[in-house]
Amino acid sequence: MLRHGFVGAALCVVAGLLLSAAARSAPPLLLRNPALSQDRIAFLYADDIWVVAREGGEARRLTSVGNVSAGPYFSPDHTQIAYSTSGHGLTDVYVMSADGGVPRRLTWEPTGSRAAGWTPDGKEVLFTSGHASYSDFSDTRRRRGIRPGIASAERRGGQLLG
Numbered sequence: 001m002l003r004h005g006f007v008g009a010a011l012c013v014v015a016g017l018l019l020s021a022a023a024r025s026a027p028p029l030l031l032r033n034p035a036l037s038q039d040r041i042a043f044l045y046a047d048d049i050w051v052v053a054r055e056g057g058e059a060r061r062l063t064s065v066g067n068v069s070a071g072p073y074f075s076p077d078h079t080q081i082a083y084s085t086s087g088h089g090l091t092d093v094y095v096m097s098a099d100g101g102v103p104r105r106l107t108w109e110p111t112g113s114r115a116a117g118w119t120p121d122g123k124e125v126l127f128t129s130g131h132a133s134y135s136d137f138s139d140t141r142r143r144r145g146i147r148p149g150i151a152s153a154e155r156r157g158g159q160l161l162g
Contacts, residue, residue: 031044033072036054037098048064049071049081065087068085070115071083071115075095076118081096082117083096090112094115109130115127
């Protein structure tokens with residue numbers, strides 16, 4: 001009787017080891033920063049932007065740089081996505097069509113910039129930067145047309161303006 005208890009315990013230990021090995025071999029999916037539009041969900045996986053229909057289905061990768069660091073952020077009209085990516089030692093803000101395509105760089109800051117969202121009208125992308133501080137938002141600088149932390153993403157004639 002005691003022998004059957006040892007055999008059962010040994011089988012449990014072997015089964016536990018096999019199950020834990022199988023669990024370790026399948027890495028978890030770390031989907032980060034979900035953004036919702038009317039019909040899609042954009043998210044980060046493996047430091048790239050992916051989109052999938054809200055109903056589910058197969059996700060489609062929009063970026064292939066492997067170093068997206070902020071975003072994705074859908075524009076208010078859900079046609080564009082803003083994000084930040086790190087390349088050549090700097091982090092800059094980009095915008096691209098929500099359907100995919102060639103991204104357009106919006107910032108060229110030597111201290112780097114991180115996308116933070118959109119203005120309510122969808123014409124400009126909000127971002128943070130190491131070069132702008134609270135003193136940059138004074139009335140004097142606004143009168144001179146300087147708008148730190150905002151990059152134009154307006155379309156005219158099908159083209160994005162910067």
